[in-house]
Amino acid sequence: MQRSKTNDKRVLVIGLGRFGSSLALELVAHGWEVLGMDSSPRLVQAYADALTHTVVADATDDEALRQIGAQEFTRAVVAIGTHLEESILATSLLVDMGVPHIWAKAVSRRHGRILQQIGAHHVVLPEHDMGERVAHLVSGRMLDFVELEEDFALGKTRAPRELIGLKLGESGIRSKHGITVVCIKRHGEQFTYATAETVPQKGDVIVVAGKTNDVERFAEIS
Structure with missing residues (x-):
């Protein structure tokens, strides 16, 4: 079977x-068809009714993967974490099959x-990423934090005093702090895009983007 491209939601x-x-x-909740695979019959049985399809199979067995049609998928996720050899071998087999988009869970860098x-x-390093995110929330004024790449992040924080009452375009925030305000939220309202004409008010929540260190330093400004 030839793999479709943009409209393939499997x-x-x-x-x-x-x-x-x-x-x-x-993924199922968002309308995707999911084939869940695990070597544990107990886990497969537990999710048999919730997922589109489930199968008990060994992901390190090339023939087993081909029998379930792994080579026909455009997207695959290797969510094996604790067994490194199985994770690496399963990922390698999917690569050899030419699966175009492979996500793999890692337990360390x-x-x-x-x-x-x-x-x-x-x-994906879920434990590391979540630990880093929570550390930012616990240790400072950050309301939320997402590192998009190794040295670029988004941070949600309250607008500091130096921005209150000033148009963002006149505040010099980028030259002073190296960050850009990308959106803003006022009490009782939803987030909206920030522009040069946006004037933050006391209590506003803003989302800023920039180098990770710059975002962290900016969030500490009172």
């Missing part, structure tokens, strides 16, 4: 542990580098 999720099952259920080296298109 995903193969290998590994139905906490991360894999949560991901699979969320070293594991992630290996997955990238063998051809995974996207590497």
Whole structure:
């Protein structure tokens, strides 16, 4: 079967542990067809009614993957985390099959580098990323934090005093702090795009973008 491209809403999720099952259920909730695969009959049975399809199979077995049609998917997620050898081998087999978009869970940066080296298109470190995110929330004034790449982030914080009553275009915020205000939220309202004419008020929540260190420093301004 020839794989379709942009309109293909099917995903193969290998590994139905906490991360894999949560991901699979969320995809189903958003209208995707999910084939959930795990070597544990108990886990497969637990999600048999919630996912589109489930199968008990060994993801390190090339023939088993081909029998379930892994090579026909445009998207696959290797959600195996604790068994590094299985994670690496399953990812390698999907790469060899030519699956165009492969996400792979890693439990460490070293594991992630290996997955990238063998051809995974996207590497996810859920525990590391969540730990880093929560650390920012606990240790400072940041209301939320997402690192998009290794040195670029988005941060949600309250507008500091130096911005109150000034048009963003006249505040010099980018030259002073190296960040850009991308959106703003007033009490009782929804987020809206920020422009040069936007005037922050006391209590406004803003989302800023920039180098990770610059975002962190800006969030500490009172």
